[in-house]
Amino acid sequence: MSNRLGHIVVIGGGGTGIATMYDLCRRGFKVTLIERGELTSGTTGRHHGQLHCGARYAMGDRNIARECMHESEILRKIAPQAIEYNKGLFVAVDDEDMSYREQFIEACLESDIPAQEIPVPQALNYEKALSVKIKAAVVVPDGTIDPWRLVISFAAGALETQNAQICPYTEVIAINTSDEHIDSISVVDHTNGEQRTIDADLFINAAGPWAGQIAQMAGIPLQVAPSPGTMLVVKGRMSNMVVSRLHKAGDGDIIVPQRGLTIIGSTQWLSEDPDIVRIHEGDIPFLYESAEAMFPGFSEQKFHTAWAAARPLYGVSQDAEDVRALSRDFAAIDHEIADKIDNMVSIVGGKATTLRGMGEVATDMVCKKIGVEIPCTTADIVLPSHREFYKRGYHGN
Amino acid sequence: MGTDEHMYSISILREEEYMEFVLNLSDELTILDALDEIRYTMDSSLQYRHSCHHGSCGTCACIIEGTQRLACMTRLSEFPDRKISVRPLDSFRIISDLVVDISSMVQKMPVNSYLRDSELNTEVLPPDGIASWVRFENCIECGSCISACPVSERFLGPSPLAAIHTEILKRKDPDEIRELRALAYGETGVSGCDKHFICSRVCPVKVSPGKHITELRREQ
Numbered sequence: 001m002s003n004r005l006g007h008i009v010v011i012g013g014g015g016t017g018i019a020t021m022y023d024l025c026r027r028g029f030k031v032t033l034i035e036r037g038e039l040t041s042g043t044t045g046r047h048h049g050q051l052h053c054g055a056r057y058a059m060g061d062r063n064i065a066r067e068c069m070h071e072s073e074i075l076r077k078i079a080p081q082a083i084e085y086n087k088g089l090f091v092a093v094d095d096e097d098m099s100y101r102e103q104f105i106e107a108c109l110e111s112d113i114p115a116q117e118i119p120v121p122q123a124l125n126y127e128k129a130l131s132v133k134i135k136a137a138v139v140v141p142d143g144t145i146d147p148w149r150l151v152i153s154f155a156a157g158a159l160e161t162q163n164a165q166i167c168p169y170t171e172v173i174a175i176n177t178s179d180e181h182i183d184s185i186s187v188v189d190h191t192n193g194e195q196r197t198i199d200a201d202l203f204i205n206a207a208g209p210w211a212g213q214i215a216q217m218a219g220i221p222l223q224v225a226p227s228p229g230t231m232l233v234v235k236g237r238m239s240n241m242v243v244s245r246l247h248k249a250g251d252g253d254i255i256v257p258q259r260g261l262t263i264i265g266s267t268q269w270l271s272e273d274p275d276i277v278r279i280h281e282g283d284i285p286f287l288y289e290s291a292e293a294m295f296p297g298f299s300e301q302k303f304h305t306a307w308a309a310a311r312p313l314y315g316v317s318q319d320a321e322d323v324r325a326l327s328r329d330f331a332a333i334d335h336e337i338a339d340k341i342d343n344m345v346s347i348v349g350g351k352a353t354t355l356r357g358m359g360e361v362a363t364d365m366v367c368k369k370i371g372v373e374i375p376c377t378t379a380d381i382v383l384p385s386h387r388e389f390y391k392r393g394y395h396g397n
Numbered sequence: 398m399g400t401d402e403h404m405y406s407i408s409i410l411r412e413e414e415y416m417e418f419v420l421n422l423s424d425e426l427t428i429l430d431a432l433d434e435i436r437y438t439m440d441s442s443l444q445y446r447h448s449c450h451h452g453s454c455g456t457c458a459c460i461i462e463g464t465q466r467l468a469c470m471t472r473l474s475e476f477p478d479r480k481i482s483v484r485p486l487d488s489f490r491i492i493s494d495l496v497v498d499i500s501s502m503v504q505k506m507p508v509n510s511y512l513r514d515s516e517l518n519t520e521v522l523p524p525d526g527i528a529s530w531v532r533f534e535n536c537i538e539c540g541s542c543i544s545a546c547p548v549s550e551r552f553l554g555p556s557p558l559a560a561i562h563t564e565i566l567k568r569k570d571p572d573e574i575r576e577l578r579a580l581a582y583g584e585t586g587v588s589g590c591d592k593h594f595i596c597s598r599v600c601p602v603k604v605s606p607g608k609h610i611t612e613l614r615r616e617q
């Protein structure tokens with residue numbers, strides 16, 4: 001499977017890998033995507049479901065905020081069926097929150113986020129579950145994502161180009177290098193137990209919190225810290241809008257409604273192993289209590305479930321102390337420059353909301369490496385419905 | 398979390414035979430957690446579908462102790478004798494272990510129709526820039542109803558008919574409605590239903606496909 005531009009292997013079938021595959025395919029590359037489980041069975045399927053307009057990050061880093069705003073606008077345009085777009089509310093609950101309000105709005109506006117303060121009675125009218133004690137409310141263009149269906153739409157878009165081959169249940173077990181070059185990867189196909197090697201002109205590591213492990217197989221040190229968090233869901237939809245606490249981004253301060261459920265998240269710690277992440281003791285009572293500050297009555301809803309997933313934090317060592325201070329930004333790394341492996345690129349970090357942008361940056365890097373100029377078109381083409389992913393049968397095969 | 402741990406016997410149908418895994422698990426974990434534990438600590442070749450871990454994506458449906466369930470929403474504590482059998486959904490092509498190919502179901506569903514109006518707060522106008530409060534459809538395309546339905550031949554099946562019905566109610570264009578009705582009342586449409594209604598019983602998100610079929614019949 002190769003053409004004039006060459007054959008590229010993408011490792012990892014989360015949002016990042018799939019959006020990268022999609023962009024590469026749109027620009028004419030032949031791509032094989034390798035995912036060890038079902039698509040999005042890593043972190044992507046398990047995130048909170050917030051379409052981040054960037055308001056949450058505006059105080060910390062305007063660039064990240066701006067990027068989220070830009071990408072969330074694009075996603076609303078290209079994948080409208082995978083987003084409940086009801087906007088978001090940031091609510092001030094106490095005096096400390098209030099002291100933060102002006103800087104928050106200013107930071108949003110400076111990041112091109114159209115944050116708009118509304119009178120408290122209007123907020124209470126929008127969302128009946130809100131605490132009547134809230135002191136201020138700001139509307140921002142947040143929304144709810146269906147993580148699986150958004151990403152499957154990207155996969156459907158890739159299949160439509162006829163340049164993509166998707167291999168789920170296929171695990172990378174070795175990366176075979178010689179002379180500062182990757183010749184092939186060895187994989188095991190878990191559907192039949194067979195091992196094989198796959199060669200390609202270029203390899204992209206999009207393995208999320210496992211990206212460090214994949215890089216290691218090529219002898220490359222890549223600092224990616226798996227950083228899990230817990231989310232708690234109750235039955236019953238308590239709001240239409242995403243509701244966040246108007247304060248410095250922290251734990252337990254985002255409530256995301258979705259279908260007939262309401263989700264509060266999250267927490268954050270560092271782990272060594274992204275394979276099995278279990279809920280931390282104490283997280284659930286903490287999340288209930290945090291939700292109550294914004295939605296009194298949250299604890300009376302029927303418990304649905306709780307789960308955890310690991311963020312891929314780039315550039316972090318295991319002993320980092322204040323995890324929250326770490327950047328949510330993403331990085332595309334050309335290992336030719338950094339580590340003298342001439343045909344591997346890693347794309348890690350970021351957020352589910354920035355998947356398309358990450359795909360664009362990774363593909364730009366590939367084009368630059370091989371010396372071609374092909375413009376990115378993924379921001380302008382409406383993706384097929386997730387249901388079209390199934391048009392050609394099992395994962396396009 | 399600090400609750401009780403016990404030895405569980407999880408028997409998983411792999412190709413033709415059940416394979417038993419005995420392991421120590423905390424009671425409040427789910428079947429999906431147990432599958433993860435087996436895959437990561439005992440047998441890395443075990444394959445099953447999963448994504449959201451909270452009952453929203455629909456990928457993890459399988460047959461647990463004889464009933465179609467979401468693995469991520471089924472707790473070990475529901476099985477006091479601690480012996481649990483898990484097998485793939487019926488009526489779909491098996492890819493491997495618990496992994497089935499659900500494309501035969503989704504191909505029968507209308508495309509571009511996954512949003513609908515929210516039932517919450519409808520009397521209040523949403524903020525500028527939003528036409529109406531919206532939400533995703535209930536059906537998470539898990540395939541449980543198809544697997545449980547005793548009618549297998551020449552029948553669209555419960556969830557595609559439910560999706561077609563929802564779509565008829567949403568659409569305004571008479572031509573589109575006519576096309577959808579042709580599907581619903583065609584050879585493989587509602588007339589195939591034998592009214593067992595097991596579909597509605599197994600649906601994990603209360604789509605009530607059986608009710609949609611009944612309503613379609615009434616609206617014929």
Ligand SMILES: Cc1cc2nc3c(=O)[nH]c(=O)nc-3n(C[C@H](O)[C@H](O)[C@H](O)COP(=O)(O)OP(=O)(O)OC[C@H]3O[C@@H](n4cnc5c(N)ncnc54)[C@H](O)[C@@H]3O)c2cc1C
Binds near residue numbers: 052170
């Ligand atoms: C608690 C929490 C809440 C979050 N909430 C939000 C939110 O509300 N909004 C938002 O925008 N973002 C959110 N995020 C961030 C977002 O989920 C992640 O940034 C994003 O999903 C990462 O996607 P990825 O594709 O890079 O990684 P992943 O989805 O983890 O993909 C990597 C893939 O690589 C595969 N893989 C690993 N090893 C191998 C191998 N050897 N061979 C083959 N394949 C392999 C894995 O199976 C996995 O599927 C949240 C994250 C967490 C943890």
Ligand code: SF4
Binds near residue numbers: 556600604605606
């Ligand atoms: S109708 Fe219910 S059981 Fe059938 S596919 Fe949809 S969610 Fe699953």
Ligand code: FES
Binds near residue numbers: 446448454456468
């Ligand atoms: S993993 Fe999504 S419904 Fe179970």
